Amino acid sequence: MRVKTPEFWYTNNDDTLNIAAQALRPLSFIYGLSHKICCKAKKPYKASIPVICIGNITAGGTGKTPTALALYDLIKDLYGDIRPCFLTRGYGGTERGPILVDLERHKSPQIGDEALLLAEKGPVIVSANRAEGAKLAENDGYDLIIMDDGMQNTRLHKDAHILVVDSRKGFGNGLMLPAGPLREPLQAGLKRADIVQIVGSGKAVMLAESTLHIRAHVKPRGDWEPDSSKPYIAFAGLGHPEKFIATLEECGLSIVGWHPYPDHYRYEDKDIKYLQNLAAQHEAVLITTEKDAKRLPEDMDVEVLPIRLDWENKEPMIALLRDVIES
Numbered sequence: 001m002r003v004k005t006p007e008f009w010y011t012n013n014d015d016t017l018n019i020a021a022q023a024l025r026p027l028s029f030i031y032g033l034s035h036k037i038c039c040k041a042k043k044p045y046k047a048s049i050p051v052i053c054i055g056n057i058t059a060g061g062t063g064k065t066p067t068a069l070a071l072y073d074l075i076k077d078l079y080g081d082i083r084p085c086f087l088t089r090g091y092g093g094t095e096r097g098p099i100l101v102d103l104e105r106h107k108s109p110q111i112g113d114e115a116l117l118l119a120e121k122g123p124v125i126v127s128a129n130r131a132e133g134a135k136l137a138e139n140d141g142y143d144l145i146i147m148d149d150g151m152q153n154t155r156l157h158k159d160a161h162i163l164v165v166d167s168r169k170g171f172g173n174g175l176m177l178p179a180g181p182l183r184e185p186l187q188a189g190l191k192r193a194d195i196v197q198i199v200g201s202g203k204a205v206m207l208a209e210s211t212l213h214i215r216a217h218v219k220p221r222g223d224w225e226p227d228s229s230k231p232y233i234a235f236a237g238l239g240h241p242e243k244f245i246a247t248l249e250e251c252g253l254s255i256v257g258w259h260p261y262p263d264h265y266r267y268e269d270k271d272i273k274y275l276q277n278l279a280a281q282h283e284a285v286l287i288t289t290e291k292d293a294k295r296l297p298e299d300m301d302v303e304v305l306p307i308r309l310d311w312e313n314k315e316p317m318i319a320l321l322r323d324v325i326e327s
Contacts, residue, residue, distance in 0.1 A: 055150055074318070257278055
């Protein structure tokens with residue numbers, strides 16, 4: 001069973017920190033120690049093709065998958081002849097791989113929702129063992145790997161790291177799991193990042209002037225035309241679902257119901273019937289995210305919010321690609 005993100009991870013209230021986070025700090029110490037031992041014990045596989053990792057150092061969603069999709073488009077724009085592929089572990093799916101995703105055959109219970117989204121853009125390899133996934137990419141003749149998540153994965157060498165951070169959440173209370181949201185020590189993650197990408201207009205992320213960072217924004221695709229005259233009931237299973245509802249409200253939609261679920265929530269028949277009954281009672285339209293739609297029945301009547309990621313200044317990303325690809 002998946003759980004919702006603990007509120008105390010992102011609070012500055014000292015009392016809350018003392019009660020909840022401090023009680024979990026011994027477990028955070030053990031987590032951090034095991035991570036350090038793991039990093040030193042394993043020698044990563046160095047692929048013959050470049051590997052660009054898009055990751056984060058906090059648990060929960062920050063915008064990695066939209067970044068991976070945008071990076072794929074940028075690579076194809078700059079280097080039309082290059083054959084990039086995505087590499088993901090297929091979070092939420094049962095398939096361990098390595099396998100090349102086939103949209104005709106694979107569904108979210110097997111490979112997860114993120115792999116399905118990526119596969120609509122380009123080739124995707126799902127592999128719990130990232131090194132084995134990279135070997136499959138080499139054998140299949142791909143020229144570059146875009147690794148969606150896996151910044152803390154020690155099996156595969158990365159030629160570049162893009163660290164994605166949510167501008168409103170930042171790094172939370174600065175503590176490691178489970179007392180806080182950090183997957184690794186903050187300074188270690190920042191030191192390894194070639195670019196820190198801050199998603200959104202929030203001001204929770206404070207970085208040293210020497211840290212190369214860019215700002216990006218996730219927004220609805222330009223071809224999306226919602227019916228603002230209708231009421232909507234929104235639902236989503238995300239790490240930070242409040243971002244989804246905020247986007248809908250910014251689009252001017254009338255939201256008469258809002259139902260957040262845990263991240264990567266696997267909807268059951270009872271959930272779907274409940275949402276459909278609510279929509280019927282309010283004569284409303286159900287609306288959800290692209291990721292959630294991959295975990296719903298294909299014949300379910302639901303509107304999907306299509307999104308894209310735009311960089312305020314993509315020149316640093318272009319420079320990174322040139323350095324990785326042309327060096």
